[in-house]
Amino acid sequence: MADDHIRYDILAQEALRGVMRKVLAEVARTGLPGNHHFFITFLTGAPGVRISSRLRERYPDQMTIVIQFQYWDLKVTETGFEIGLSFSDIPEKLEIPFSAVRGFYDPSVNFELEFDVRTELADEEAPVAEQQPVVPVPEKKAEGRSKTGKTAGVEAEPAGGKGADVVSLDAFRKK
Secondary structure, eight states, rough: OOOOSSSSHHHHHHHHHHHHHHHHHHHHHHHTTTTOOOOEEEETTSSSOOHHHHHHHSSEEEEEEEBBBOHHHEESSSSSEEEEEETEEEEEEEEHHHHHHHHETTTTTEEEEEOOOOOOSSSSSSOOOOOOOOOOOOOOOOOOOOOTTSOOOSSSSSSSOOOOEEEOOOGGOOO
């Protein structure tokens, strides 16, 4: 097989991250439309991730956040996003670079993106180890309004039991 000097795999990952960036930027501007909500899984130890030491101790490898009923101060940049969420009734500010995100899922339309995430210590060609996603479960579900006036927040479990079709780029990688 010929060498891929263009690195289509990296270009495709960047383009798909652009989809997530555009969706989050629109939500930051206008709020969540309809029944849309997001499960975002990210590596907590990835470069640029800023979370409290309490959350880092509880989720040393990765965690999944849910953007649905209660969130605040969602800000999106070219390289990542920051958001306020409540965990066990404790407000937290999280800063997450897009390069740390492993998965983005919108169960309302069964849409899922999966990304390769490289850590500083990972060899460029080494695959990222599979890990089970962790969804932090709030002690009680707090209803609230975001600054946009739309209902928004954190939920523990996905709505609906059927899994999504996963978009994975592994099929296109050199073996």
